[in-house]
Amino acid sequence: MSDTPSQFRINHVAIVVPDIDAGLAFWRDALGLPVGERKRVAQEAVDIAFLEAGEAHLELVQPISEDSGIAQYLAKKGAGMHHLCLEVDDIEAAMQRLRAHGAQLLNDTPKERDGIRYVFVHPRSTGGVLLELYELPR
């Protein structure tokens, strides 16, 4: 495991919006960010649009049901940045180190989606930021 800064690069910033087309009217049309994939994640009841930003991307996330976690977040906090995702080289080492420092993780073991292993860190441990860590496939 290298100790270079690049191990922690930003993978994405997720932005929760009430309407993904209105979001794209700003980020794609007015600002000019290139749009990547657009998809529905049914099990999380959201539509997502990816916008390219250098080596990272922005994810516009729109809830598609009123009782989802993301819909509740939107109703309570309003639209805006929802979470920050950083890439790590070794997610289990990162989780062990975080636990040793008393940080609260939202899952005990890494979850997995499309070969990406991930974990969330509770905002009360980070100073108000919902933080996601990614270990990308090698």
Add this chain to the structure above:
Amino acid sequence: MSDTPSQFRINHVAIVVPDIDAGLAFWRDALGLPVGERKRVAQEAVDIAFLEAGEAHLELVQPISEDSGIAQYLAKKGAGMHHLCLEVDDIEAAMQRLRAHGAQLLNDTPKERDGIRYVFVHPRSTGGVLLELYELPR
């Protein structure tokens, strides 16, 4: 002006915290992000610590007076992500394009600090995100 995605790379994500040392105890000590510069910006009444995250960085921002804009933000919204900064190749072209699409800019002409020209876009235009644009020195 190139039209490649890299023109829009993330420069930084600013995170407002009530206490920068408590913030560093998480981001530097528990997570392990390398710390860059740490400084006081007296005219904005904040202390800032920079954390390296690949080609981008995180900025922990602590208000040092109770009547500053950032202190009021912290009191109202709580700790967390405050703004997102993207680099653009040509800030005046970006501002012109944004205005043509009806976006509300917080300054009419680019401001400048350390050779960086910058402008803020109002959250009501972006879908809830306070967005900063940087044109870096060439």
